[in-house]
Amino acid sequence: MSLTYLEAIREAQYEALRRDPKVFLYGQDIGQFGGAFKATKNLQREFPDRVLDSPISEDAMIGVAIGAALEGARPIVEMQFADFSACGFNQIINQAATHYWRTNVPCPITIRLPSGGTPGSGPFHSQSMEGIYAHYPGLVILTPATVEDAYHMLLDAVSLDDPVIFCEHKFLYYHLKADSLPETGLPIGKARIARPGRHATVVTYSAMVHECVRAADELQRDGWQIEVVDLRSVKPIDTDTILASVARTGRLLCVGEAFPWGGVTAEVISKVVEDGFHLLDAPPQRLNSKDTPIPYHPNLWRAHRPTAANIGAALRGLLKF
Amino acid sequence: MAAPQTITFTEQDATDDFRQQYLVTYRHMLSARLLEDRLAALYRSGGKIVGGVYLGRGQEAYSAALGVQLKKGKDIYAGLIRDQAGRMAFGEIMLDTTRTYLGSALGPMRGRDGNIHRGRPKEGMPAMISHLGTMVSVVTGMLLARRLQGTLGDTVGATCIGDGATSTGSFHEGINTAAVEKLPLVISVANNQFAYSTPTTRQYACDDLVERAVGYGIEGYSVDGTDLAASLTVFRLAVKRAREGQGPQMIVGTLLRLSGHGEHDDASYIPPTMRKTALARDCVTVAEEFIQTQSWLSTAKLKEMRDEVRHEVDDAFSQASHEPAPDPYKEPWRALSSWKQLEGDTNEA
Ligand SMILES: Cc1ncc(C[n+]2csc(CCOP(=O)(O)OP(=O)(O)O)c2C)c(N)n1
Ligand SMILES: [Mg+2]
Numbered sequence: 001m002s003l004t005y006l007e008a009i010r011e012a013q014y015e016a017l018r019r020d021p022k023v024f025l026y027g028q029d030i031g032q033f034g035g036a037f038k039a040t041k042n043l044q045r046e047f048p049d050r051v052l053d054s055p056i057s058e059d060a061m062i063g064v065a066i067g068a069a070l071e072g073a074r075p076i077v078e079m080q081f082a083d084f085s086a087c088g089f090n091q092i093i094n095q096a097a098t099h100y101w102r103t104n105v106p107c108p109i110t111i112r113l114p115s116g117g118t119p120g121s122g123p124f125h126s127q128s129m130e131g132i133y134a135h136y137p138g139l140v141i142l143t144p145a146t147v148e149d150a151y152h153m154l155l156d157a158v159s160l161d162d163p164v165i166f167c168e169h170k171f172l173y174y175h176l177k178a179d180s181l182p183e184t185g186l187p188i189g190k191a192r193i194a195r196p197g198r199h200a201t202v203v204t205y206s207a208m209v210h211e212c213v214r215a216a217d218e219l220q221r222d223g224w225q226i227e228v229v230d231l232r233s234v235k236p237i238d239t240d241t242i243l244a245s246v247a248r249t250g251r252l253l254c255v256g257e258a259f260p261w262g263g264v265t266a267e268v269i270s271k272v273v274e275d276g277f278h279l280l281d282a283p284p285q286r287l288n289s290k291d292t293p294i295p296y297h298p299n300l301w302r303a304h305r306p307t308a309a310n311i312g313a314a315l316r317g318l319l320k321f
Numbered sequence: 322m323a324a325p326q327t328i329t330f331t332e333q334d335a336t337d338d339f340r341q342q343y344l345v346t347y348r349h350m351l352s353a354r355l356l357e358d359r360l361a362a363l364y365r366s367g368g369k370i371v372g373g374v375y376l377g378r379g380q381e382a383y384s385a386a387l388g389v390q391l392k393k394g395k396d397i398y399a400g401l402i403r404d405q406a407g408r409m410a411f412g413e414i415m416l417d418t419t420r421t422y423l424g425s426a427l428g429p430m431r432g433r434d435g436n437i438h439r440g441r442p443k444e445g446m447p448a449m450i451s452h453l454g455t456m457v458s459v460v461t462g463m464l465l466a467r468r469l470q471g472t473l474g475d476t477v478g479a480t481c482i483g484d485g486a487t488s489t490g491s492f493h494e495g496i497n498t499a500a501v502e503k504l505p506l507v508i509s510v511a512n513n514q515f516a517y518s519t520p521t522t523r524q525y526a527c528d529d530l531v532e533r534a535v536g537y538g539i540e541g542y543s544v545d546g547t548d549l550a551a552s553l554t555v556f557r558l559a560v561k562r563a564r565e566g567q568g569p570q571m572i573v574g575t576l577l578r579l580s581g582h583g584e585h586d587d588a589s590y591i592p593p594t595m596r597k598t599a600l601a602r603d604c605v606t607v608a609e610e611f612i613q614t615q616s617w618l619s620t621a622k623l624k625e626m627r628d629e630v631r632h633e634v635d636d637a638f639s640q641a642s643h644e645p646a647p648d649p650y651k652e653p654w655r656a657l658s659s660w661k662q663l664e665g666d667t668n669e670a
Contacts, residue, residue: 028516028517028519029517029518029519032518032590033517033518033519033590036517053519053523054523055485055488055519055523055524055525056453056454056485056486056488056489056516056519056524057488057489057490058489059490060490081451083451083452084451084452086452087452087489087490087491119371119372120370120371120372120373120435121372122372122434122435122436122438122451123433123434123438123450124438124450124451124452125451290654291654291655291656292654292655292656293433293656295432295433295434295647296371296372296424296430296432296433296434296435296436296438297371297424297432297433297435297646297647298371298424299424299432299646299647299648299649300432300433300647300649300652302649303649303652304649304654
């Protein structure tokens with residue numbers, strides 16, 4: 001059996017619905033149609049009462065999920081694109097994120113965000129919003145880079161008693177495949193060494209893991225051994241694994257697809273500088289997209305985001321220092 | 322506030338002036354149809370168009386009937402996904418469409434944004450973002466500024482929306498704000514029965530969306546959106562009322578989307594029975610038959626018009642496809658207009 005990243009997300013939702021009658025799915029076009037990306041294909045057929053089509057009302061969709069969670073349900077909300085979660089932002093950051101802290105009553109909702117860029121998607125169907133949500137206390141932010149993680153982390157998200165923002169990357173939906181799914185995955189909050197090495201550490205997550213591994217493979221030809229750390233979860237963030245890697249290599253590059261101001265890559269560097277300054281042999285570097293909205297034209301899009309080529313160039317600069 | 326009315330066309334509306342407007346509008350509909358047919362073909366053949374293609378097939382009459390009431394250089398028109406015809410009727414040139422779809426660096430969006438996400442704000446055509454409902458308040462704001470600056474006069478601002486997008490908070494907030502300010506906002510709702518795959522029964526629970534006009538305290542009208550004569554009649558009336566200071570006007574046209582949501586979508590969720598109802602009438606055919614029954618144009622003249630439009634479409638595609646793509650090395654990669662000032666750059670003038 002072989003399945004794609006997208007199929008893993010579908011399978012995880014199937015499994016979540018099967019395991020727990022309190023789980024339900026809510027989103028635009030997710031019922032009979034199976035969702036804009038088919039992540040809920042045939043699930044309504046299997047669970048007719050627990051896969052509900054919503055109106056185009058993101059604020060209400062999140063509000064409804066929060067309310068349902070307070071009554072004991074475990075909703076999974078699909079945003080048609082991560083970008084449209086902006087219309088439900090208030091409910092996410094002010095209602096869901098503060099709820100447990102204010103009332104001592106947890107708010108177990110999972111919000112799926114089809115994230116990241118693909119060629120021709122333009123400024124409103126391409127955004128990476130993990131950094132924005134991670135800024136707010138009270139949310140868990142997951143960014144799976146593999147088929148296995150897409151499956152297990154989504155199931156973990158549903159069983160967690162807190163609001164989870166599940167950032168699944170559209171670029172990985174169809175291309176990324178696995179032969180089978182392992183019985184269990186790594187726990188949430190634990191990073192993974194995607195590729196071992198000893199000359200420099202690249203910390204990254206989501207689709208950028210694959211660009212970084214390609215860049216690392218390229219540098220291998222010149223004898224460089226680059227370690228790639230896949231964060232998996234950007235909040236909580238696994239500082240121990242990052243520091244242990246930097247302790248081995250002495251050099252750090254952080255790569256993310258999101259906009260360059262602040263965000264996950266800046267957070268990683270600030271943590272390493274704070275707790276592991278003595279481990280560094282070179283100034284830590286970061287590479288993000290450019291500081292403009294995400295362009296529609298593929299020529300511009302390719303230049304806007306980090307790619308194996310400019311990650312490789314950044315690594316060479318880092319290794320020369 | 323008067324109760325919402327259903328507007329139909331009656332023979333006494335068929336003045337000379339009406340005939341002329343009808344024929345002009347028909348030509349815009351035809352232009353949109355032939356241009357979009359070409360876009361669909363290019364999408365299917367692959368390569369030329371990256372990203373989605375979204376058509377207004379079946380909505381040309383309803384869309385163009387609003388655009389044609391407005392004056393470019395004076396009024397505001399914020400078309401949405403299905404408003405190729407309305408945009409043309411307002412005065413957008415064909416090249417703006419082909420350049421934006423084909424990603425020409427010379428188009429209004431310069432390859433930075435694509436397909437339907439285009440506009441020329443300085444010419445009264447705000448550029449839609451994807452987030453549905455958001456253009457309602459933007460047009461409202463344009464009108465408010467005109468009032469504040471004393472330039473409102475008898476201008477109006479129009480924007481279009483689908484049945485699905487009426488469920489957004491933005492839609493409600495935008496209309497309510499325009500109503501409170503009693504601004505000349507014309508809001509055209511194209512109820513094409515589906516929002517992507519979602520039928521209207523999962524979108525709203527009122528009988529007819531026009532009932533909402535009552536709640537907002539604005540004037541409302543229903544119309545058969547497949548009928549160009551009725552659509553022209555309703556938009557004439559609504560735009561006139563808005564110009565005269567009667568506040569926001571909401572028009573709900575009933576029709577069916579005769580394409581997929583985008584060209585990637587086969588729309589198999591539309592029940593075949595619905596495709597046999599009057600909702601599914603092809604407005605271009607309906608208009609053409611009307612022209613012939615009225616003996617406004619001969620079959621030969623109609624064919625001549627079609628050939629002319631086809632040439633214009635050919636030219637617009639051919640020109641845009643020979644133009645340069647955006648060059649990442651020439652892009653300034655700046656999102657702020659005042660970046661030089663803000664970054665203290667004194668080297669460049
Ligand atoms: C706030 C928001 N949520 C979701 C979407 C995704 N989306 C794009 S078009 C569409 C359906 C729109 O339906 P409708 O308003 O009826 O317009 P139509 O496509 O039928 O013309 C959806 C859900 C969006 N663009 N904006
Ligand atoms: Mg619709």
